[in-house]
Amino acid sequence: MNNEFPPHAPLLERHIEACLADVPRWMAALSNDTRQVLQSPSTTRSLRSAGGVPMQAAEVALTRDQLLWVRRTAELLVQRWQNELAPRAARAAGAGRLSHSAFDSLALVDEAEAEENIELVKIVQAVELEHELVLRELAARSATLRGEGGVKRGSNLLRADLMVRAVWDASEALGLAPGARLALLRAAAAPLSRALGRAYADALERLNRWGVTPAAWRATALPGRRLPTPEPSGFDVTRPGALDMLRGRMQPQVPIGTPGAPDGLPDAMLTRVLGTSSSAAADPLANRLLERLPMLEAAARQVIERQVIELIARMVDAVLHDEQLRLPVRSAIAKLQVPLLRLALQEPKLFDDHHHPAWTFLNRIGSWTLGYDDDGDPRLCALMRSVDDLCARLEVAPTIDGETFVRALGDLEFIFEMDLSAECDAAQASIARLRRAERRTELKLGIRRAVQSRLHAAAPEFGLHQPAVQGAGLRLSDALKRFLTGPWVDVLTEVALRDGEDAPQVQALHGWIDELLQSLEVPRTPEERQRLLRRVPVLVQRLQQGLALTKLTPDERQAVLDELADRHMELLRPDARLATASAELLTPAEIVRRMREEDDDAALAASATPERAAQDSLLDFGTMHTVPAELLDGADAVAPRDWARHLALGTWCRLVPRGGWTVARLLWVSDSREYLLFSDADLGLTHALTRSAFERLVAEQLAAPLEERSLLERAVDSLLGQSG
Known part of the structure; x- marks a missing residue:
């Protein structure tokens, strides 16, 4: 060592x-x-x-x-x-x-x-x-x-x-x-x-x-979580008119009755007033609205305009101090101060609906960049160059209205698509492997169903509705049945994945199943017995070739060969037909056992489908004595299937894919949504999970959204926390 x-x-x-x-x-x-x-x-x-x-x-x-x-x-x-x-x-x-x-x-x-x-x-x-x-x-x-x-x-x-x-x-x-x-x-x-x-x-x-003294403790972020967010205020931003109600609570700094400018605050005057800010160039995070708040409110003609100015200035300040956002993100958002105020003064609908394009624009920037932990992350830097340019264009736009932000929102989504595409390009090798895994799962399910159909057609006593048929001409042992629906299906899947479903070797492997089933039929005449005797060596040779392709151990392979040899020896005895007929007179207990085995097979088939239930796992939920500390202050648990199925690309999550907590965003999802690829925030690595694995983590509160409240909601909570 x-x-x-x-x-x-x-x-x-x-x-x-x-x-x-x-x-x-x-x-x-x-x-x-x-x-x-x-x-x-x-x-x-x-x-x-x-x-x-x-x-x-x-x-x-x-x-x-x-x-x-x-x-x-x-x-x-x-x-x-x-x-x-x-x-x-x-x-x-x-x-x-x-x-x-x-x-x-x-x-x-x-x-x-x-x-x-x-x-x-x-x-x-x-x-x-x-x-x-x-x-x-x-x-x-x-x-x-x-x-x-x-x-x-x-x-x-x-x-x-x-x-x-x-x-x-x-x-x-x-x-x-x-x-x-x-x-x-x-x-x-x-x-x-x-x-x-x-x-x-x-x-x-x-x-x-040894006399080692303790060092001082210092506050650090919890694993898998950003810095603490403002305490929830209880104010429901999603309620219609909620923001307008919040506007009504504002207390402008200019005394009531103070006359404003004759023409109010036209865009030209607004730009001129804000342009005189001494800190605008020196500090990219300067709140120019708050710095010039008395001057802006004094120029407004009506109380409602002064309340609008006060609210926008305070909300912008909360956003610019949101510790969950990286510095480049806040710097870009700072360019939206003037556009937001111009829009708020001329479009009252901004405060009627939290889904207004302007608020959605802000929230999307906050959500998309939330998981980055390093201001110098090359992914974040490349993304924010485009976002910053877009915000800069809005800052100097000749006209600002709802349609302006609708168009800007479309441009923003295109930037996000390009951002995701660039990272997917870097992960093409991983995505290709996951696509191959998805194809393997689909092939395996189809092949297993085809094999089970062959078995049920040849030996109806194994059907769900006919647990036993007296006098049937073929009896397939449980061991051979498990081999055909397990390891042999795996071999067929891998060969079909490599060569194609119609490849000659795939057809030969399927054909061997038919030959095997025919060889297990009870010979009724001496001629049939002789034909079976001639066929057995060839059949066994082909079985040995197929076994070499399986992942079975040598002992397990020999057990399959021994099982088949025992059955053939039984069939080649002169009294094989009588022995088989006698053996097929099942007792009630044997019939029940067969039915239970069929139930197990049905459960196995269901487990391979996309509808596999999360509760099928081996985990004993009663052994979980504690809840992860990282989630104690979170909302109620989300139904794992619902969240997993509707999780959007680019969504940041905190999860435990392997080992400890990490922050990652959903980078890619397979067509069937059975495979998910996450991009890690801190290491630049990826985590690939099956849908069922992701659902298990969600169900155990080991995977959850990183963003508990939107940027707009956090800004309102911060604003009310300061005033409260």
């Missing part, structure tokens, strides 16, 4: 070495406690539906490969700590924002991995909740060791998300099947929290003994 870290303070290196030396001890406790849970699954609610075989497999693997798990955990911790301690410039160069290699490293998150992520998030939350105080102390002292000016979320090298993910990723070394690995994860939840608790206590005791 390479334990070389970048040069740091000797005490930090000593701390890391001590933490690594502790790994075998607390991992041994974790393994032993997890085995005990697997041996007594009834004591753990989330294991009750896991099944005996997966739990036994997990227990055997733990006993056999515990040292391998420990060693791999230590290796992953070293790798991740090295990355954490590497200079920031080196990490950034390694990540390569918007590099093609980043887009090409696509990993599809399906529902199984979504379940895994949900379980991991719950474990991390449980660890953080149970050991909150000691983790805070460790973070404060770790910040001192690392020479940081204050405690940050990532200061602690032993933080829960990093440790839990390392332990889980290391469990791949156990070689468990997905079901057994999920059983291991659920069984290890409580033992892992206890083991990490002991590791945390020992680490803190060492740092205290």
